Amino acid sequence: MSQEQDFDEFYLGSVRRVTAQLVAMLGDPVEAEDAVQEAYARAWQRWDSVSRMDDPVAWVRLVAYRIKVSSWRSAVRRTVAHRRHGPPPDVPDLSPDSVALVTALRGIPEAQRRAIVLYHLAGLTVEQVAAEVGAPVGTVKARLSRGRAALAQVLSESKDGDLKGRPSYA
Structure with missing residues (x-):
């Protein structure tokens, strides 16, 4: 079986389950789907090593969760910076x-x-x-x-x- 076929089989066999689990963890289907798709993209980029793991699905699930946590942290940092420094100065209209x-x-x-x-x-x-x-x-x-x-x-x-x-x- 080719690497592409192997990954496709893995993806098709697990994406619904991982997405449902992330929806339950995050509470937002759109955010969960985005994070899961990004995690699968990263899994494909590292498929040589991910495919040899004991539980590749767990790796994808963890990466998806970490993607969202990182996104949340960035949003919190932006909010804190906005509160500390206020809104950005007005940008002049483009000529x-x-x-x-x-x-x-x-x-x-x-x-x-x-x-x-x-x-x-x-x-x-x-x-x-x-x-x-x-x-x-x-x-x-x-x-x-x-x-x-x-x-x-x-x-x-x-x-x-x-x-x-x-x-x-x-």
């Missing part, structure tokens, strides 16, 4: 130029968009961008060049009224 730029950035491929934002908006050097995105310097330079050209085209289209606020993922 029409900023909105147009973000809309245009959505219209270019993700790798080019990321390179342009890191280089032009975050102020990183080409070498720093390359290190952050895990690409060679030459690739980053090409992405910047192609991204600028694509961005110019998207911006000119938006001036002509062709963009209509919808990203294109060419």
